[in-house]
Amino acid sequence: MSPTLTSFVKGAQDSCFPIQNLPYGIFRPTPEQIPRPGVAIGDYVLDLSAVSRAGLFKGPLLHSSDCFLHPTLNQFMSLGRPAWKEARETIQKLLSVDDPTLQDNVDLEATVFVPMSQVKMELPAAIGDYTDFYSSKEHATNLGIMFRGKENALPVNWLHLPIGYHGRSSSIVVSGTDLVRPRGQTAPGKDGLPAYKASQLVDFELEMAVFVGPGNEMGSPVSVEDAHDQIFGFVLMNDWSARDLQKWEYVPLGPFLGKNFGTTISPWVVTMEALEPFICKAPEQDPAPLAYLQDSKRVTFDIPLKVALKPEGGKESVITQSNFKNLYWTVAQQIAHHTVNGCNLRPGDLLASGTISGPEEGSYGSMVELSWSGSREVKLENGGVRKFIEDGDEVIMTACCKGDGYCIGFGPCSGKILPPRPE
Ligand SMILES: O=C(O)/C=C/C(=O)CC(=O)CC(=O)O
Numbered sequence: 001m002s003p004t005l006t007s008f009v010k011g012a013q014d015s016c017f018p019i020q021n022l023p024y025g026i027f028r029p030t031p032e033q034i035p036r037p038g039v040a041i042g043d044y045v046l047d048l049s050a051v052s053r054a055g056l057f058k059g060p061l062l063h064s065s066d067c068f069l070h071p072t073l074n075q076f077m078s079l080g081r082p083a084w085k086e087a088r089e090t091i092q093k094l095l096s097v098d099d100p101t102l103q104d105n106v107d108l109e110a111t112v113f114v115p116m117s118q119v120k121m122e123l124p125a126a127i128g129d130y131t132d133f134y135s136s137k138e139h140a141t142n143l144g145i146m147f148r149g150k151e152n153a154l155p156v157n158w159l160h161l162p163i164g165y166h167g168r169s170s171s172i173v174v175s176g177t178d179l180v181r182p183r184g185q186t187a188p189g190k191d192g193l194p195a196y197k198a199s200q201l202v203d204f205e206l207e208m209a210v211f212v213g214p215g216n217e218m219g220s221p222v223s224v225e226d227a228h229d230q231i232f233g234f235v236l237m238n239d240w241s242a243r244d245l246q247k248w249e250y251v252p253l254g255p256f257l258g259k260n261f262g263t264t265i266s267p268w269v270v271t272m273e274a275l276e277p278f279i280c281k282a283p284e285q286d287p288a289p290l291a292y293l294q295d296s297k298r299v300t301f302d303i304p305l306k307v308a309l310k311p312e313g314g315k316e317s318v319i320t321q322s323n324f325k326n327l328y329w330t331v332a333q334q335i336a337h338h339t340v341n342g343c344n345l346r347p348g349d350l351l352a353s354g355t356i357s358g359p360e361e362g363s364y365g366s367m368v369e370l371s372w373s374g375s376r377e378v379k380l381e382n383g384g385v386r387k388f389i390e391d392g393d394e395v396i397m398t399a400c401c402k403g404d405g406y407c408i409g410f411g412p413c414s415g416k417i418l419p420p421r422p423e
Pocket residue numbers: 132133134135136139140143144147205207239241250255353354355
């Protein structure tokens with residue numbers, strides 16, 4: 001993409017949302033108005049329902065579509081890559097310095113642009129199903145050492161398939177939503193009995209997640225080669241985890257109440273088209289996986305990630321920095337594996353990467369790794385320390401890909417942990 005492509009929207013090119021980005025989201029212009037699709041451009045949201053009503057989507061696939069008049073992006077996601085490309089071309093043209101349609105029409109301009117500071121963001125889609133993978137070798141090894149011991153840190157199946165679990169979509173929330181510290185059952189203490197109490201070990205998990213596009217029919221697997229066309233775009237995700245609840249409940253069926261009390265995602269879906277300049281090689285796989293998981297391209301994305309912790313009334317401290325490209329299993333392999341048994345994916349389903357840890361201590365994607373199961377302190381600015389997340393702490397995840405003269409930002413994925421409900 002040409003870095004010389006610029007928008008007439010003031011400040012857009014120096015922001016996280018330049019004309020090269022154009023992420024999709026669902027927003028309300030005011031809290032009373034109904035949700036609608038929009039695109040982020042600088043400090044503004046372009047209201048796609050207004051653009052659509054003004055008859056500005058003139059391409060063959062979208063001119064008679066009502067996909068931007070829905071309160072979710074599911075229908076647009078279902079249309080597939082040719083329609084996504086057509087929408088992007090139209091929007092990019094309308095926002096460019098060379099096009100008079102919006103910039104020279106004061107009335108239209110006032111109708112289609114809404115200041116971002118005034119909008120309320122919603123979830124981008126009605127998420128039917130949510131799956132969380134476990135695709136970082138570093139994270140799986142670290143948790144294995146802590147939970148199961150050094151000898152069998154990486155489960156025997158780990159190098160042969162992208163492990164995952166089915167999560168719960170009902171408790172996925174958009175960035176900015178506070179979460180109450182969960183209560184639940186923890187392992188027996190000295191008295192030999194399990195306890196029911198507020199979790200003492202609330203953690204974050206630094207993840208990214210993809211929204212599924214058209215999906216597949218039940219019984220028709222998606223190949224690794226075709227998986228790319230199933231990916232609408234990426235968001236940041238925090239798979240909040242209560243480690244004490246998780247540790248007691250997870251054998252033998254995996255995560256349950258330790259993870260479904262809340263999962264936060266960022267509101268803007270960054271498309272594959274915007275991420276194209278950041279394609280890079282995924283790590284080599286040894287041993288080679290079975291044929292249905294072999295990926296001749298093995299491409300992924302270079303997306304630098306950051307997590308900051310902000311205590312109540314305090315200052316933000318960056319506590320870890322990682323990168324999406326660290327993941328061992330690619331999204332294409334995750335999709336091929338998810339559907340190989342005939343399982344169907346549907347438009348708007350959310351597939352999360354798993355915690356994205358890097359090889360160094362400063363790049364671990366959770367507190368349980370950063371504090372090594374509470375055995376060391378994570379230092380904050382202004383002298384504070386943490387082992388896990390405390391009440392009033394806000395966890396803020398951000399990502400920014402630096403391109404040639406512009407940045408592709410994701411907008412924050414943040415959430416605060418509130419004290420537990422009284423018993
Ligand atoms: O290793 C375990 O028993 C547990 C692992 C997790 O909690 C991680 C999980 O949710 C998957 C991931 O985020 O990688």
